[in-house]
Amino acid sequence: MEQAIWAENLTKKFGSFTAVDAISFTVGQGEIFGFLGANGAGKTTAMRMLSGLSFPTSGKARVAGFDVYKQPELIKRHIGYMSQKFSLYEDLTVQENIRFYGGIYGLSGAEIRSKTEQLLQELDLEWIAKSQVQSLPLGWKQKLAFSVAQVHNPSIVFLDEPTGGVDPITRRQFWEMIYRAADRGVTVFVTTHYMDEAEYCDRISIMVDGRIAAMGSPGELKRDNNVPSINELFVRLARHTSSNM
Amino acid sequence: MSIYINHISKSYGPVKALDDISFEVSKGELFGLIGPDGAGKTTLIRILTTLLVPDAGTARVLDLDPVKEFRKLRPHIGYMPGRFSLYQDLTVLENLNFFATIFGTTIEKNYHLIADIYSQIEPFKNRRAGQLSGGMKQKLALSCAMVHEPEVLILDEPTTGVDAVSRKEFWEMLARLKERGITILVSTPYMDEASLCDRVALIQNGHILQVDSPASIVESYDRPLLGVRAQNTLRLLEDLRHYPLTHTAFPFGDSVHLALTGEQTDGELLDYLQKKGHTELAIEPIAANIEDCFMELMTEKIA
Structure with a gap:
């Protein structure tokens, strides 16, 4: 079976600055992969290349079976994306947001109707289907955004800091949704600043100055580096780097 | 007492942002206001920093009323807003100069107050603030909030969205400021930062859940709590929710924290999970952390 994500020496330079420096890794289908790194370590740049939004300077990568150079449009159609900052239209209702994204991804009217019904029921949001998204608590918005990112049944979902500022119970409900998606075979590629969340992932990588400084399952990484938590490993690797002056 | 909050309430239309909040912060204390987005942290901070008037209740900061005596109070507060x-588009030096000037002082006069923090970004003093990394922006903002020698420092989510290394450094800077006797009120959505404070208020939906030292909060958790692991965490979670003695079951990384409604007999849970077909099982009693406490208090409020 083909890997969900495959990258080899993937590199991105901006002028003389190397934002992503020859990173190589694979992510299996149905895996939850945590993509960690300090601010400015190159996570966003790497994610933009993998989601077909930015051409690499060199190296190779395939995502959902498509080439990042030759087939970026196909990649976009087969992945889901959710960011903390923007995912839903605040002045559209819950239902309108689902319809909008369904339309963007080319679902038929009938598909949109059945998908809307299914999502509203799963999220227990039927009673506020016609409320504007801005009136929803943050946690509900994030859960809705995650579902909307999967409206077209993508095989991979990219989540960029999905749980920032969310209360601890809702944060866990969110991770349960991630587990359920992975259980259905969806690959989840997630970034977070909550180091304890790294421990929910099957495998993680820690980026430092454009390179992958550590990669493995959280258990392996803690054992091999003799640290009690991923937080400690992260601080050890990322301290005194150019992005943390 | 440096900060005194007495039955403060504030609504925005139908939304009750703060509902009858009371607590005190002692002089020289490092006090954490801990809660998720929408809990009311910023509203409370804006009231204390004279930027917002409460609907009900009173507050005193350095024995001044932030509503009636705001002009007298402002020079004594250092405030770092969330955003x-x-x-x-001003440089590092220009920003610092600006804040020093509006408070009627100079960088030279108070350099000793900010030297520890500012010296780290001084090599970049001619760089525009917009071009700084997240960690450097934080250091500049803290320098600007300190340059007029405030007695109280009020920081609204200074570590949000910042990576773990910068967060750690920031808390180290706060600890050094505290040693100089400055009172610090700091808000954060990161529960793990509670342990770095002398005392904390846990806040959710405009209500204070608890005010105490982090150690006392953790000690006051009174349910039997188990850490449970199995090969399949998702199925484990589902099965634990149906276990008769379960109060709550929450995932924590690759394990589940299981709070029980009462004591159980030895081997009862293991037996139950084995019958459900779980493998690689590990069950051990664990001590609650701040997040366990926060979730327990949230659950009590909802119930």
């Missing part, structure tokens, strides 16, 4: 508040 990056510096002028992006």
Whole structure:
């Protein structure tokens, strides 16, 4: 079976600055992969290349079976994306947001109707289907955004800091949704600043100055580096780097 | 007493942002206001920093009323708002100069107050603030909030969205400021930062859940709590929710924290999970952390 994500020496330079420096890794289908790194370590740049939004300077990568150079449009159609900052239209209702994204991804009217019904029921949001998204608590918005990112049944979902500022119970409900998606075979590629969340992932990588400084399952990484938590490993690797002056 | 909050309430239309909040912060204390987005942290901070008037209740900061005596109070507070508040198109030095000037002082006069923090970004003093990394922006913002020698420092989510290394450094800076006797009120959505404070208020939906030292909060958790692991965490979670003695079951990384409604007999849970077909099982009693406490208090409020 083909890997969900495959990258080899993937590199991105901006002028003389190397934002992503020859990173190589694979992510299996149905895996939850945590993509960690300090601010400015190159996570966003790497994610933009993998989601077909930015051409690499060199190296190779395939995502959902498509080439990042030759087939970026196909990649976009087969992945889901959710960011903390923007995912839903605040002045559209819950239902309108689902319809909008369904339309963007080319679902038929009938598909949109059945998908809307299914999502509203799963999220227990039927009673506020016609409320504007801005009136929803943050946690509900994030859960809705995650579902909307999967409206077209993508095989991979990219989540960029999905749980920032969310209360601890809702944060866990969110991770349960991630587990359920992975259980259905969806690959989840997630970034977070909550180091304890790294421990929910099957495998993680820690980026430092454009390179992958550590990669493995959280258990392996803690054992091999003799640290009690991923937080400690992260601080050890990322301290005194150019992005943390 | 440096900060005194007495039955404060504030609504925005139908939304009750703060509902009858009371607590005190002692002089020289490092006090954490811990809660998720929408809990009311910023509203409370804006009331204390004279930027917002409460609907009901009173507050005193350095024995001054933030509503009636705001002009007298302002020079004594250092305030770092949640959103990056510096002028992006001014340089590091220009920003610092600006804040020093509006408070009627100079960088030279108070350099000793900010030397520890500012010296780290001084090599970049001619760089525009907008071009700084997250960690450097934080250091500049803190320098600007300190340059007029405030007695109280009020920081609204200074570590949100910042990576773990910068967060750690920031808390180290706060600890050094505290040693100089400055009172610090700091808000954060990161529960793990509670342990770095002398005392904390846990806040959710405009209500204070608990005010105490982090150690006392953790000690006051009174349910039997188990850490449970199995090969399949998702199925484990589902099965634990149906276990008769379960109060709550929450995932924590690759394990589940299981709070029980009462004591159980030895082997009862293991037996139950084995019958459900779980493998690689590990069950051990664990001590609660701040997040366990926060979730327990949230659950009590909902119930």
